[in-house]
Amino acid sequence: MERSLRLGRLATFAYFVLNGFLMGMWIVHIPDIEHRAGISHAVLGWLLLLLGAGAFAGMQLVGPLTDRFGARTVVPLSAALCSAGVVLPGWAPNAWTLGAALLVLGLGNGCLDVSMNAHAIQVEHGYRRPVMSAFHAAFSIGGVLAALAGARMLSWGWSPVANLGTVALVGLVVAAVAAPALLGAGGTRLPDPPAAAATEGRGTKTPRRVWGLAALALMIMLCEGVANDWSTLHLRNVLGAPAATAALAYGAFSTAMTVGRLLTDRVAARFGPVAVLRYGASAAALGLTTASLSSSVPVTLTGWTLFGAGLSGCVPQLFSAAGHADPDAAGTNVSRVAGLGYVGMLAGPAVIGPLTQVIPLHLTFFLPVACCVVAAATAGILRPRNAAPTRLETPDGATDSGSSPAHVGPETTSDTHSVERSHEH
Template identity: 60%
Template sequence: MGMWIVHIPAIEHQVGITHAVLGWLLLFLGGGAFTGMQVCGALADRFGSRNIVLAGGALCSATVVLPGLAASPWALAAALLALGFGNGCLDVSMNTQAVQVERGYGRPVMSAFHAVFSVGGVIASLIGARTLSWDWRPATTLTAVAVTGVLITFALVPGMLPPERPSPATTPPRQTDSTPSPPPSPPKAPAPKRRTPSQVWALGVLALLLMLCEGVANDWSVLHLKDVLDAPAATAALAYGGFATAMTVGRFVTDRVVGRFGRVFVVRYGAAFGALGLTVASLSPWVPLALFGWTVFGIGLSGCIPQFFTAAGNVDPESSGANVSKVAGLGYVGMLAGPAIIGPLTHLVPLNLTFFLPVAFCVAAAVSAGILRPAHRKTTRPEPARAEA
């Protein structure tokens, strides 16, 4: 995905479209990703996340070459739709697999996975910068990336975890003791599969709010320094650089914090810290202080989103993929909505004042962080009835 982003200007020139047309075409990428997430979440539960990672990884890798081959806006739209679908499939399936790995690993590791994802973006930017300096055509570079991605996918997937199944040791008690309610309760899982638990929707809304904030930083941090504080272009670019670096470093550290203080602590104080950083950035009259604010904003947000994926995957392990897909899908909507919301607001108030909307979203996430606590399972209540029986 990083290689696609790096080649956006070259592909835009190759197809012969304006920024405005590109903005509309990117909706096909978002729509394809959202569809892929919803389709493959249920498939991951049915066939195992490992199998869907194989399909999603191969599809995402293979389709990344399509934008480089596009010669017309409609061809680019179809290419972005396919790439988005593959990306959505891989996004949900690999996060579902990560939830399973974390469950078996015994300690939090989800944030580290997301940190390595960020490192992938850095590597892509370096490789893309080099190949572009050599005047390689986008199709050439993206074909090499596609082949490499497919080979890596097929090499790594066999080492992933198979689908979780009830252990045989647990099934005999369920058959010999038909009266206890805890053994029969797992078969009631089909009801949650049809009706998503309210906790999953709440987690999805919080993911939407905070990923919208992340989208604001991706799309508006550089423009903020350039247009509001009159910073030179090179200096303004440091706003996103500071934010992205803080996100990556923060994710490598977050797992230790989660292990010691818990997920609620990370989201509550991370979102509050992010609100503080963005407030400083938006009100600062000085470029260095604004850069500091964007960096603090990145540190605050860095560990929040992975916690929503883990919490959603653990609400009901048998519907882990479907639940993660809903949270990821809503979060992706938030990422796309950030530019769409902030842009129109700039017609009413200065750009820096529009940032108080994401500040409010951070505060709302901090206040609502308790939703990450595991729901109390009702398996403990029937024990008196079991004793009476």
């Protein structure tokens, strides 16, 4: 494997960790920032919509820019914008300035999210095997690092400006140091096979397929948003668990998500992305159904764990398929999928709230269960248009015709195992 490709992969890991770290540090400092600005929880809730709006705008803006100027140029600039933006909320003395700061931070986050995923597509194309899920696991690891570092910095009694200013400087250094290792325009690629579908996205039907992937991303990320905001409240309010025990629900979900993403690339290489989405979404539906109907805390925690494990590999497969649909429009296609997915992440928690006025909280979870069922039923959208379904032999001798062979994006390669394998993490 070319050294430049290895370095490009390491640089991509660095940017994913950085993105998770920056956003995690903002989250850790929310209570102090809210106090400094003198606002209520309700006002903060409305201001957080500006963070989401900025992120969505950044995603749509940077997609075409990445296609035009290349991820090597756009990723470092996006990382610098996100790093600089993270310090702004710490300076905000009132609601108006905090809203403007969150808009800028969201813009930087959205730009970095799409551009680094577009670069990850280039890296994956070069490796000619799935590597996307490990990058998304790196984002989660960045959030864990932020929680640990943030707790330590807060224990020192530093102000939000000092803490986030330090974080911003670290982010700018990482953005600059990792930039030279990024792949150039077009990335480092192995020769395409004769029947490769690198141009499958050039036809008039491509937008429909990409929007289909985006719709699935919305549903899957809606499920993630529900788990993020309601899993702990579920154990606390429905099962009457102590606060410390209730917190384990989100911990179980997020841990399963991280571990699952570290393992998913190997599963996708063996059974194909269709199988990852189909069986992952099915497992997630089973897990959340179990959690919703159980009156036992251990069983409920098991259900939330299975929910996280099932969802863990789904979104990376959707991003990968969108990026590989047309290499020349990878940034734009990823921005569509990421943008709608982000809408789902924000909408999930917001939808559950009003539903609890009509039905009990645990029954509202059948909305994300339904989303998982739809995702499992339509997983075939990940199969390349020109690749026929294949029957894969499973360890017990059974066959599965629902997934395509190990491949990356639209390409079906016969030499996957001849490519040098390296550890996913």
